[in-house]
Amino acid sequence: EAQVTQNPRYLITVTGKKLTVTCSQNMNHEYMSWYRQDPGLGLRQIYYSMNVEVTDKGDVPEGYKVSRKEKRNFPLILESPSPNQTSLYFCASSFLPQGEQYFGPGTRLTVT
């Protein structure tokens, strides 16, 4: 089954404790992207990747890091999480940037 998987689905952590949210797709997609969704602010793009080793900033990259060492994986790293990073995070992938994006199920992160 074609899908985008994210782990963990739910995470509660404390300020400053480094964490990684994994994202994996099995569709051989070139393009992958991370978003955060907050009430009243909608979906905002954090980072995207056009291909392996090619990443670029979206609208809200501060406080986040990404890497794309393999085509199927695109982890999101929060090296020192803060409470304002409490949000619902989605990973997505597509063959082309302007193509249909497949979204993962989301990761709900709470930073206390």
Added chain:
Amino acid sequence: EDQVTQSPEALRLQEGESSSLNCSYTVSGLRGLFWYRQDPGKGPEFLFTLYSAGEEKEKERLKATLTKKESFLHITAPKPEDSATYLCAVQGRLDAGGTSYGKLTFGQGTILTVHP
């Protein structure tokens, strides 16, 4: 900077009552305009991509249209299962740095509720 504004924020319809959702945008050369549907607690699900003014696409009770400044999602004779948040997004040809075209900007969405 690309911008997307969706209206109304929320729309309540009776089953069978047709209506339209609006997506106004500004973008530095449109590469694509996208419509997605999002159910509570789930990731967005792709509906349509429109590439140029005048283009229209249909899927079941939904029809998306595009002009140079806005897009409409027309819902004909909606059913309760059409209840969801509908998201509009744009992708420009160039970002502020003039180099990349992978950036995607979403609107805040329209929450549609269809009552039986």
